[in-house]
Amino acid sequence: MFDLITGRATHLPRNQSLPLVVSMAGQVTMVGLVIVLPLLWVTDQLPEMPTMMAFVAAPPVPPPPPPPAAPVAATRKAPSPPATPPAPGQLVAPIEAPRTIEVETARGVDEGVPGGVEGGIPGGVVGGVVGGLPEAPPPPPPAPEPARPAGPVRLGGQIHTPALVRRVEPNYPPFLANARIRGVVILEAIVNEEGAVADVKVLRSVHPLLDREAMFAVRQWRYSPLLLNGIRVPFVLTVTLSFSLQEPSS
Numbered sequence: 001m002f003d004l005i006t007g008r009a010t011h012l013p014r015n016q017s018l019p020l021v022v023s024m025a026g027q028v029t030m031v032g033l034v035i036v037l038p039l040l041w042v043t044d045q046l047p048e049m050p051t052m053m054a055f056v057a058a059p060p061v062p063p064p065p066p067p068p069a070a071p072v073a074a075t076r077k078a079p080s081p082p083a084t085p086p087a088p089g090q091l092v093a094p095i096e097a098p099r100t101i102e103v104e105t106a107r108g109v110d111e112g113v114p115g116g117v118e119g120g121i122p123g124g125v126v127g128g129v130v131g132g133l134p135e136a137p138p139p140p141p142p143a144p145e146p147a148r149p150a151g152p153v154r155l156g157g158q159i160h161t162p163a164l165v166r167r168v169e170p171n172y173p174p175f176l177a178n179a180r181i182r183g184v185v186i187l188e189a190i191v192n193e194e195g196a197v198a199d200v201k202v203l204r205s206v207h208p209l210l211d212r213e214a215m216f217a218v219r220q221w222r223y224s225p226l227l228l229n230g231i232r233v234p235f236v237l238t239v240t241l242s243f244s245l246q247e248p249s250s
Contacts, residue, residue, distance in 0.1 A: 170217035
């Protein structure tokens with residue numbers, strides 16, 4: 001306002017459309033560069049796509065349809081030979097199922113009696129039992145074998161000493177008798193299954209020489225076998241031998 005008063009005001013150009021056109025052209029150019037340049041740069045970075053050619057084989061030609069089957073000539077069925085009548089007593093399979101089945105019994109054999117008869121009847125089982133079962137039950141299993149003792153059985157209690165079959169008297173050396181060496185020797189003998197003395201040991205000693213004579217004599221003894229539940233078993237027994245001087249009778 002003061003410029004107008006003082007006369008220094010700057011007048012606007014008369015043609016105002018030229019600056020506007022120039023401004024719009026510059027803005028369009030800037031927007032175009034912003035959009036086009038990235039697209040050109042991205043296009044240069046894309047990989048090249050290989051060219052591929054695919055060949056598809058044509059489907060095979062279908063085979064021609066088979067020729068029509070030849071018409072089957074009607075054949076005339078040959079007549080079946082006439083059936084010959086069966087001989088008497090001959091078994092022939094029936095052609096049709098019979099309406100009723102008759103049970104025939106053998107001629108010349110008497111029929112059984114329900115419940116059976118003691119002693120049997122003609123046509124029955126010899127030795128049959130009245131009311132017996134058609135199948136006999138299985139026999140009972142055998143009794144288990146009695147256990148065998150692990151070692152020799154010591155006599156005593158209900159086990160009695162077997163009979164002595166052979167006895168040999170011990171020898172009494174004369175020089176021991178003159179020296180009046182006497183006493184009782186107690187031995188323990190093991191007898192095997194056959195009744196022979198297998199081993200002897202001294203339980204009570206008197207003199208080494210008398211012990212030796214007693215053992216030598218007992219080893220020759222024989223007993224009858226000891227049976228337990230029908231099995232022969234070894235046994236152990238105690239033997240007592242006395243060495244003494246016989247005083248002359250008056």
